[in-house]
Amino acid sequence: MFRSDTIIQPLSVKEDSSVLVTLDIGDTYSGFAYTYTKEYLEDEWTIHMNDPWVREKHMTHKTCTTLLLEPHGEMKGAKYGYEAETDFAGKFLDGCHAEYLLFRNVKQEFYKDGVNFDAMITDVNSGQEKPLCDILLALLTFFREKALERVRKRFDAITENDIFWVLSVPSAWKQETSLLYRDLAIESGIPFRRLRLVTEPEACLAYVMQFIRIKVSPDGRAKISNKISHFDARVMLLDLSGDAATLSVHRVSGDKTFKMVFQTRSHKKGSSQVNDQFLLFLSNLIGEDIIRTLKKDYIDDYMAMCDEFEMRKREIKPGTSGTELFSFKLPYQIEETFKEQYKTEYVTITQRIKEKSVYRDRVRYDGSRLHVEISVLKDLFNIVLDKIEVYIRNVLQMAPCARIASFMLVGGFSESKLVQAGIKKRFPEMEVIIPETPELAVMKGSVMLAMNHEIRPPTPVSGSYQKEKEQTIISSVCTVL
CATH class of the missing domain: 3.30.420.40 (ATPase, nucleotide binding domain)
Incomplete structure (x- = not known):
């Protein structure tokens, strides 16, 4: 595990041969977006998504943030997203679901005070516990691998050394939580020097501001x-x-x-x-x-x-x-x-x-x-x-x-x-x-922000407000024009 004490530096992704990928692991739904820098510099709306995620007759830009583990929490053979939901339903019909672990809304656990590497999370099916970081690491690894698969399918000459990564984080998180999340992304296989964080509001704002002034x-x-x-x-x-x-x-x-x-x-x-x-x-x-x-x-x-x-x-x-x-x-x-x-x-x-x-x-x-x-x-x-x-x-x-x-x-x-x-x-x-497709604001906005502007580490809000059941969050300065 990496130490969470390194200052995040700006990305330099304006290289003709590079690809930028952003991962958005959401509370309920997750996905990724990517762009080939040469294409983006010619047309900044050239941002690609994964092929539609399919659930029965429905197709969506994102899949549900769900993980299904084998009995006793074995990671081998794990299922993700809609596939996890469908597979669990099949096991239920067969009467063999009792020992399987089903995790949903994992990211919400990171809003809790004092979350750390040792925090545990209980699955919604069998009541078994697993380390929270293990579950989130599995999700990050899955979406990283799906993104790599999609990028290589579209750009067959691209290697991992040509890819830059951006990870969106809620600004509700404390900075140490964001860095813990970054460390998990690094452990999933994303190179430290090619990974940066951006807060979700910054990404959304960058996306919206492409439509309006x-x-x-x-x-x-x-x-x-x-x-x-x-x-x-x-x-x-x-x-x-x-x-x-x-x-x-x-x-x-x-x-x-x-x-x-x-x-x-x-x-x-x-x-x-x-x-x-x-x-x-x-x-x-x-x-x-x-x-x-x-x-x-x-x-x-x-x-x-x-x-x-x-x-x-x-x-x-x-x-x-x-x-x-x-x-x-x-x-x-x-x-x-x-x-x-x-x-x-x-x-x-x-x-x-x-x-x-x-x-x-x-x-x-x-x-x-x-x-x-x-x-x-x-x-x-x-x-x-x-x-x-x-x-x-x-x-x-x-x-x-x-x-x-x-x-x-x-x-x-x-x-x-x-x-x-x-x-x-x-x-x-x-x-x-x-804006168009507001559900994609974080993913596409993260690409735009990383391609066009310096990504700066979040800093605390001065004179923050806090009300019951609401959290005052971190802020940062970002250039959007």
Whole structure:
């Protein structure tokens, strides 16, 4: 293991024969992006992704941050991402899943105080413990190898000595945590002198600023312009991920740099919370005990149901009529479990819905598929969006957040058209800027930042704020123009 006490130096990647790869290991989803420097210098939008990750009939730019280990925690034969989820479901059906270790949302453990090389993490299936660093090292190694495989497939003359690496880190982490993370990346096989760190807000900001330029008008409100003004301004970046909302404020300086002056992170305000609301909705329809039994005894069906909703909810558009139906197939085991547990009370699920559920007039069940009015699903989104609004407005009352010029929206949850419309509706007084593919802001922004600008080590925020359940994070100065 390497020592975490080395100052991070700028990368020099503007070589015609080099490739730059960035790894984004996220709380919920992960992936990588890369560019061939010769191509990038000709066209800065030439940033490549992996081939789409496939989960049944769905294809995504990222795969889930999941790791499945053999019984007793053997790393040999481990499965990653969607393959891990699918393989675990198959083992469950075969009745041989009990001793396998399934890890999800590993990176969230690094937000905890006092995390170190000796920290342990418990898997979600068998309750066994493994060293946290071993699990994260396995994930870093997997994505490094997948990136190498993809780069070599596209550029067959490239060797590892031609590749530079950038690793994005949350600025919520303390510097020692970021360096611990860097050490794990080095142990995964990335050369020390070809690896640099960049904070996620910096990367997102660099990505967004490729689409817009800020010009401050006399009344202090931001206008989108093709050129950046030399006047000071403040922009807010809202990164909505699977589990959290991270909000940062950046000051535009006269020397064309951004400096982060404030940041907080608030959990339970991301895409996963819409999924949680959907499970509560199903519990109201057919019984909380039915959903609990499904999760406990038929976890493969439970996971498949949650994954299906995760993908399908992205189809909901703000302009869709509220009375239009959203059809969703329920696992067969729900029907069987219902018959077993409610055989003396209700004849069918439809009967229970009519007699007990507050959604009785907005839902129809035909024996296999649930048909729900779109207005119900919009209500589930609104519960989460209302919490995000309160969070943002509380932050806007703080001194560093005065004179906000623009509001930038990134992150996987921001891909939802319903979320985009909801944020705009809740903040009509602000200019909300949403780039293309906001879920790729960290990956593509990391490439842009490393290719165009000096990457500087993070430094503590002076006069930081901290509120309950929110963490004030590190900031750095980065040139974006």
